[in-house]
Amino acid sequence: MGNLLTDRQFWVKYWESKTGLSVNIPENYLFHKELANIITGQKIKTAIELGGFPGYYAVFLKKYFKLDVTLLDYFVHPPVTNDLLQANQLSEKDIHIIETDLFNYTSAQQYDLVLSCGLIEHFNDTADIINRHINFVKPGGTLFITLPNFRALNGWFQKNFDRENYDKHNIDCMDPKLLESICKQAGLNIVQSRYYGHFSLWLENEQQKSAGVRLLKKSMWLAGKVFTKIFPFNSKQLSPYIILEARKP
Template sequence: MMPTSVDRATRSFWQNHWTGRAAPRGFDPSDRTLANYVNSRFHQYFRHTLGHRGGALIELGCAQSTWLPYFARQFGFRVTGLDYSEVGCARAREMLDDVGVVGDVVCADMFNPPDKFEAAFDAVVSFGLIEHFEDTAAAVTAAARFVAPGGRMLTFVPNMVGLPGAIQRYVDRAIFDIHVPLDVDALRSAHEASGLTVVDCHYFILANWHVVNASRLARGWASYPYRAAVAGSSRLAWALEKHLIKNGANRLTSPYVVCVADKNP
């Protein structure tokens, strides 16, 4: 995550957050099992929105990223990551090294990046970054500076205005409070204010209750009912969307909001 005077999280939060965390595993886009449903949906979406582009890609807020190796291997992007957490950046480099992918990870501020990053990337992506800043439009405008003319930006944020946000507030209010709840209209407006042309802005996937950060719940048997409910209801939603509903994304239950926006050539 990136620093600014209006960052709700703070740098120390992210340093502590990434310290001692187990490295996530990458995923196989060809795995069509239900357990891999969310990853498969992301892969399909990226094939549609980025698959024909190629060139240079930067992930803003790249701490411990599984996405940088993914974009390099699946789409041939030259990948760069930027984050202001030294621990998070070190983890991102490890993720690249572990799979033998060449990429650049820079520990810097999104609001004050290296000059060479100005309008330098054909694709700019972020996952759970923009919603941590009080001034959403200012954060999106800062991110848009990285986009080259004719380039595209994809912004994913958690859906804190629907049930995922309500559950997060109940399970861990402190985590909820470091997010600015954004719906489709707010995210679209912030991108339009940055000067980008919005291609699409919508809720994504029917449900995925794993998006709720429940790390403060007691481990072991005490938390088993909650974790079992999360796993079971998520899998049920994935099965429904995969076989019956097809596109059930909505304001109430969807885990993510995504905005796709282009910079004029």
């Protein structure tokens, strides 16, 4: 498993450290416009979220678009997912859940929409993990991947104040041109591969950081938000995310 930058114990510890996971997913959830355009434009009926526990996007797609949704991850804690479903007026029957190792799993089904948000950057071999996504996409279907942009100011902040988390990410894969070339080589048509969002900063488990670090983060966040409110643009230097959208012929 040399491809992995994390292991199961990392994710158990990660999710056990979190509180307030069962949130009401809003209609304007992150990337909602992009997903709405795909779903309406491509007449999406089925979707799978890879590596998505506790299933925020699976819930979003079921709640607002009534898709036939599957969640696949190699760590699923059912009480958390069930609480999330209940918080969004959904039941256990509304989402198919597959707990498995993506590297030892062959799906009998392909989907209209295959998405992951914050997954591929935890693997060393970017082409390999993207191609595993592509295996789930049916002909004519859409691949939608998002990941953080740690080559931006947000990455500098992570590197300096949360090095342990930073080191769990493959920084080299945070390149829209690289992602585009991998998909083209796999025979997909690129819809978009670009930096996304004007500015943001975050820290995992922020309340555990020192008061000085929290104050610096708040100050930088405020300054960045004011600047990009006046000069709104997507850029390698400031955008917190990268999005990739591609279609299988």
